[in-house]
Amino acid sequence: MSSVKQLIYGTIIHSLSLDKLHIIKNGLLGVDGNGKIVSLQEDVETEKLDSILEDLAEDSKFIRLSKWQFIMPGFIDTHTHAPQYANAGTGMDLPLLEWLDKYTFPLEQSFSSIEFAAKVYPRFVSHLLRNGTTTAVYYATIHLESSKYLAETVKGSGQRGFIGKVNMDRNSPEYYIENCNDSVLHTEEFVKYVLDLDAGQNLVQPIVTPRFAITCSEKLMIALADIAAKHDVPIQSHLSENTSEIAFVSKLFPDIKDYTSVYDHHRLLNHKTIMAHGVHLTNDERDLLKQRNVGISHCPNSNLALRSGVCNVRQLLRDGIKVGLGTDISGGGSKTILDAMRSASTASRVIAMRDGNEDHLKLSELVFLATMGGAELVNLQDIIGNFEVGKDFDALLIDPCAEGSPIDIFDIDDIGRVFEKFIFLGDDRNIIDVFVKGRRVSGI
Ligand SMILES: O=c1[nH]c(=O)c2nc[nH]c2[nH]1
Numbered sequence: 001m002s003s004v005k006q007l008i009y010g011t012i013i014h015s016l017s018l019d020k021l022h023i024i025k026n027g028l029l030g031v032d033g034n035g036k037i038v039s040l041q042e043d044v045e046t047e048k049l050d051s052i053l054e055d056l057a058e059d060s061k062f063i064r065l066s067k068w069q070f071i072m073p074g075f076i077d078t079h080t081h082a083p084q085y086a087n088a089g090t091g092m093d094l095p096l097l098e099w100l101d102k103y104t105f106p107l108e109q110s111f112s113s114i115e116f117a118a119k120v121y122p123r124f125v126s127h128l129l130r131n132g133t134t135t136a137v138y139y140a141t142i143h144l145e146s147s148k149y150l151a152e153t154v155k156g157s158g159q160r161g162f163i164g165k166v167n168m169d170r171n172s173p174e175y176y177i178e179n180c181n182d183s184v185l186h187t188e189e190f191v192k193y194v195l196d197l198d199a200g201q202n203l204v205q206p207i208v209t210p211r212f213a214i215t216c217s218e219k220l221m222i223a224l225a226d227i228a229a230k231h232d233v234p235i236q237s238h239l240s241e242n243t244s245e246i247a248f249v250s251k252l253f254p255d256i257k258d259y260t261s262v263y264d265h266h267r268l269l270n271h272k273t274i275m276a277h278g279v280h281l282t283n284d285e286r287d288l289l290k291q292r293n294v295g296i297s298h299c300p301n302s303n304l305a306l307r308s309g310v311c312n313v314r315q316l317l318r319d320g321i322k323v324g325l326g327t328d329i330s331g332g333g334s335k336t337i338l339d340a341m342r343s344a345s346t347a348s349r350v351i352a353m354r355d356g357n358e359d360h361l362k363l364s365e366l367v368f369l370a371t372m373g374g375a376e377l378v379n380l381q382d383i384i385g386n387f388e389v390g391k392d393f394d395a396l397l398i399d400p401c402a403e404g405s406p407i408d409i410f411d412i413d414d415i416g417r418v419f420e421k422f423i424f425l426g427d428d429r430n431i432i433d434v435f436v437k438g439r440r441v442s443g444i
């Protein structure tokens with residue numbers, strides 16, 4: 001017990017697999033001074049608690065959860081655009097390519113000013129944390145300095161984050177583009193800067209970010225793949241979101257078989273690559289993604305708002321492709337992974353009704369996607385995603401009875417139903433504490 005700095009007693013809920021949501025009653029979870037889970041016991045009788053607490057060091061903290069409170073793993077947002085937070089909730093009247101031109105590129109250009117970035121980034125990061133996102137994978141903009149500032153903001157907040165300086169050297173407006181050389185030099189500098197900032201703590205990491213194949217020349221894509229390989233860092237981009245985008249890509253690369261193969265051809269696909277969307281993939285493309293062990297960030301809010309299409313997540317899972325959830329602000333208007341889970345559920349019901357031969361996503365699958373699935377996408381499945389002993393304690397303390405709670409509990413309810421109510425009805429009013437690596441970083 002001497003190494004235990006925090007001990008939590010009560011209901012503990014986490015995901016063991018897509019099918020297995022584990023609800024531990026009278027659980028006892030110990031966290032050490034480095035934020036690591038050192039013990040997890042089930043069904044510990046209250047009578048035994050006293051003797052356990054006697055052994056607890058004086059400077060350790062004990063949290064006893066009340067009847068309906070529980071802890072669960074923090075949410076992982078595998079795809080979001082920090083600068084676009086300023087547009088969240090607006091401009092959802094156009095499809096992707098027109099939306100980028102009219103609303104998104106002009107906004108992102110404003111981040112050439114650090115003063116503007118300073119108005120948006122800290123608020124966005126703190127909203128994400130407040131809503132239970134303990135890890136986020138960010139796009140910044142093409143600007144080196146404000147991308148560094150986003151990384152510093154994430155680091156300062158205590159959130160775990162992957163930050164990408166965006167690269168675009170063609171098919172972009174004159175006011176929002178870099179030449180290939182600058183783009184490569186700035187990315188190299190950015191990657192080194194963020195690696196130094198993290199200092200080996202596994203909290204902030206750089207992610208190499210070709211915006212998508214339309215805005216990146218072949219030379220740029222290959223140079224970015226080289227940077228990712230040299231520093232052994234992850235890659236993110238967009239793939240197969242919208243049919244006009246796919247048609248544009250096939251015009252740009254007439255000799256390459258399909259959109260996924262374009263990235264493969266430029267060595268951008270590996271087990272550390274996250275591709276957002278994947279709505280319209282062919283069988284061959286899914287095979288290639290599986291072969292390269294690429295993860296798909298499913299962003300249902302964005303897919304519905306921009307009318308891009310409905311992604312068949314069950315098909316991806318059946319094919320053995322890793323899947324996580326993304327908010328994709330501001331294609332999607334909501335900054336919460338709870339909302340992404342609900343929209344993922346709705347999208348899967350649309351597929352089930354349309355195709356008749358697919359089951360919608362179950363609660364255990366939605367929770368897996370929001371936690372363990374995300375951990376697999378960012379290759380931290382041995383560090384975060386659930387409460388296995390040895391992992392870091394990235395967690396949420398949820399109180400379904402908190403003041404102003406949108407959840408009502410009745411005699412017919414049990415903890416399983418109350419958990420389901422939180423997933424489908426709950427919000428930040430229920431999120432009392434947010435922990436990253438054992439440290440409380442947000443809450444009420
Ligand atoms: O949803 C999206 N948001 C973006 O900013 C973007 N850029 C390329 N493709 C994109 N898709």
Ligand SMILES: [Zn+2]
Nearest residue numbers: 081238276328
């Ligand atoms: Zn996106």
